Amino acid sequence: MSAATLRALLGIDHPVVLAPFGGLSSIELTAAVSELGGLGSYGLYGYSPARIAETCEALRAATDRPFALNLWLPTGDEVRPGQVELDAVHAALAPFFAEVDAPIPPDPAAFLPGFTEQAEAALAAGPAVLSLVYGVPPAWLIERAHASGTVVIGTATTVAEAVALEAGGVDAVVATGSEAAGHRTSFLGRPEDSLVGTFALVPQVVDAVAIPVLAAGGIADRRGVAAAFALGASGVHVGTAFLATRQSAANDAHRAAIRSTPPEATVLTRAMSGRLARGARNRAVTAIEDAGAIAPFPAQNWLTGRFRSEAGRRGLGELQSLWLGQGAPLATRDEAAEVFAELRAGVPAA
DSSP states (O other): HHHHHHHHHHOOSSSSSEOOTTTTTTTTHHEEEEEEETTTEEEEETHHHHHHHHHHHHHHHHHSSSEEEEEEEOOOOOOOOTOOHHHHHHHHHHHHHHHHTOOOOOOOOOSSSOOOHHHHHHHHHSEEEEEEEEOOOHHHHHHHHHHHHHHEEEESSSHHHHHHHHHHHHHHHEEEEOOOSSOOOOOOGGGGGOOOOOOHHHHHHHHSSSEEEESSOOOOOOOHHHHHTTTTOOEEEEHHHHHTTTTTTTOOOHHHHHHOOOOEEEEEESSSHHHHOEEEOOHHHHHEEEEEOOOOTHHHHHHHHHHHHHHHHHHHHSSOOBBBTGGGGGOOOHHHHHHHHHHHTOOOOO
């Protein structure tokens, strides 16, 4: 599939897509990428239906260009409050709560909103694109999306996942290499067993499916974009380079980590969320791993989120989730427009 096919499918001018950041998305950055002619994306992890509606209103006030909303599909292994014993985890996390002057919270009624309610709210908002991670979207969701003119994008970490997504009816697939920042969204196998690099993954996915393929993982400048197109991709899906800009919701400590973490110093860890994710190793990650205090998802993510949010407000990078990819040292630009121009320069003229 060509870049022109992808542009027509998504209603954009340039085949550059902003990766969604669960917890770090901003209206400003999403709108900026869309206004520049790419596809801005906004991650809705943990959002209530009301907050989803409010977010879409804010996005539409900021841009009249297409944008994507992103949701996490349930995998079936999520735990509910009361299902797991958390005393040991509480004890290991206590110093971090004390450091931000916060008590260890009691369990909530639910760790996450229900997926169906989130999906209904996202569909009601009528985005140009709905992207999903951690699985093949249910048939009803794809049918409803298509009926309202919304394009559906899935995310694959292996060739088999890409084939499953195409068979399930998605319109395009993101082939996300193991270099990428944040959560490893594998769903057909353990993420530890699905660590295929972008350079190997993208051409194999392109050969295996007939839908447009977006390359993700380690792409931060025109060289990465050119390589992605040489591998057969129809577009690029970029996270860390945009996360480093002032328009993102990352704070200064997070941006400093992006600029200072060499590729070999990134870590794949379950410490912060209970699911495997790539970021910078900091004091919190090290202490949680050393203590073995990792509850199943989403209990771990909810618990650490209570001190991480306050640490973020205080700029305490050692207590945050510093998600970043192995291409982080290439993320040297402060403005979203500068990043976009650099990426666009790598798109083949044809």
